[in-house]
Amino acid sequence: MTQDGDLDGVVRKRIRGLRVARGWSLDELAARCYLSPSTLSRIETGHRRIALDQLAPIARALGTTLDQLVESVSDEDVVIRPERDTVRGVTTWLLTRDSGPNGVTVAKMRLTKPAGEQRVHPGRDWFTVLSGAVELRLGERRVRVEAGQAAEFSCMVPHAFGSLDGPAEILCILDNEGQRTHLHSH
Structure with missing residues (x-):
């Protein structure tokens, strides 16, 4: 056929x-x-x-x-393949192929390196830690977010997140600006 x-x-x-x-x-x-x-x-x-x-x-x-x-x-409509960025220590699985409602993207990320350079962009980011622990840097603050916990914050505050004490996996919801900032190589 x-x-x-x-x-x-x-x-x-x-x-x-x-x-x-x-x-x-x-x-x-x-x-x-x-x-x-x-x-x-x-x-x-x-x-x-x-x-x-x-x-x-x-x-x-x-x-x-x-x-x-x-x-x-x-x-290709079913299998979600990871995108690896070894320089940043991030592996990403885009769980939404197109921007969802209100332009948000859902992604699972495996973090293997500490938080990098802080960035600022419009909008809000949200993530929950699936395994390990994540350091969320918000300006001068350093917040430890452990498995089973979630974080939500204004992206107008300089921010970065990365693994803490070994690899960590997160599920995150990002707006268009967050997607460009966190999911693409710099």
Whole structure:
């Protein structure tokens, strides 16, 4: 089967799966997207080609986007590979592929070096320590944040964080400025 055929089948399964997950009959979804139930049935079963002018209203009725309905199904959509920065002693797993609501990024980070140069940027950062201990430097303050604890702070205060007493892992939520500052090499 061709890649287009594979995607076509995936889109059909997504339409049916979303409809069933909402507890809607073919009649209910058909009424919401202004198609006949028989047309929608033939789309779901593969007995009719899906036209773009049909797909957009179906996506809207199902509360999703056209992009989400037709997105790729490769392993790249599933596997999150680490990005290593050996100079800074940081390995990062981006848990959000695109900025989430309000432009935030969620990342898991493994820190192996002490806090580096302090930086300032707009916004707020938040992290929780999964293992080990982290030193959070806020201006002249040095705050120890241990496994099971979290920190939230204004990024307008000069700040940096790094491992303390060995490697540490954190889960962090960063805004766009925080992502540029903390997740990319300097």
